[in-house]
Amino acid sequence: EVQLVESGGGLVKPGGSLRLSCAASGFTLSSYNINWVRQAPGKGLEWGSSISSSSSYIYYADSVKGRFTISRDNARNSLYLQMNSLRAEDTAVYYCARGAGATPVDGFDIWGQGTMVTVSS
Amino acid sequence: SYVLTQPPSVSVAPGQTARIPCGGNNIGSKSVHWYQQKPGQAPVLVVYDDSDRPSGIPERFSGSNSGNTATLTISRVEAGDEADYYCQVWDSSGHHVVFGGGTKLTVL
Numbered sequence: 001e002v003q004l005v006e007s008g009g010g011l012v013k014p015g016g017s018l019r020l021s022c023a024a025s026g027f028t029l030s031s032y033n034i035n036w037v038r039q040a041p042g043k044g045l046e047w048g049s050s051i052s053s054s055s056s057y058i059y060y061a062d063s064v065k066g067r068f069t070i071s072r073d074n075a076r077n078s079l080y081l082q083m084n085s086l087r088a089e090d091t092a093v094y095y096c097a098r099g100a101g102a103t104p105v106d107g108f109d110i111w112g113q114g115t116m117v118t119v120s121s
Numbered sequence: 122s123y124v125l126t127q128p129p130s131v132s133v134a135p136g137q138t139a140r141i142p143c144g145g146n147n148i149g150s151k152s153v154h155w156y157q158q159k160p161g162q163a164p165v166l167v168v169y170d171d172s173d174r175p176s177g178i179p180e181r182f183s184g185s186n187s188g189n190t191a192t193l194t195i196s197r198v199e200a201g202d203e204a205d206y207y208c209q210v211w212d213s214s215g216h217h218v219v220f221g222g223g224t225k226l227t228v229l
Binding site: 046061062103104105107113114 | 122151152154156158163164165166169170175205207209211213216217218219220221222223
């Protein structure tokens with residue numbers, strides 16, 4: 001079965017750090033662009049970051065730029081989101097999502113189940 | 122930055138047609154994707170590239186895009202279609218993915 005599985009969420013204090021992981025099964029992660037999308041409780045979807053299959057391009061939303069770093073380890077079929085200087089407004093379910101095609105124009109055809117990040121003192 | 126505007130809610134009776142608009146400046150020049158999200162679940166792609174359907178998505182789901190409005194159309198609406206729907210585009214000028222605010226579809 002083609003799927004993505006996120007892990008690494010949890011409770012962290014403001015100013016703290018957390019690293020999320022996204023593991024792929026049923027397909028080769030290295031062949032796809034991958035994205036992080038978050039959803040605050042009761043709110044809509046918010047894009048956070050995208051990385052191309054070869055890491056040749058990386059993009060960030062203004063809300064996370066300079067604090068979050070996306071990376072991938074194609075040998076391990078995994079993707080990561082290092083989150084630093086966390087704020088209360090970063091509290092959300094974080095999804096990784098596969099790009100359906102080779103460009104950032106393409107939609108996201110496979111989504112993980114999400115991992116919850118709570119930033120609170 | 123590019124903004125996508127969706128109505129917060131749309132209501133429709135079973136068996137009728139639901140139309141969910143997504144407004145954006147010259148959105149007709151972009152590829153629009155639509156996602157369905159049911160409570161407690163991850164989003165699911167239901168229409169991509171304006172009007173194409175992924176495998177497994179019923180033909181009742183269709184899309185169009187022209188001018189300043191893209192539209193997701195759900196024909197013969199069923200109770201199981203009740204969900205939040207989001208439109209999404211790539212903003213090439215800002216190198217950002219943009220989501221609309223989402224529309225809650227209620228089946229009366």
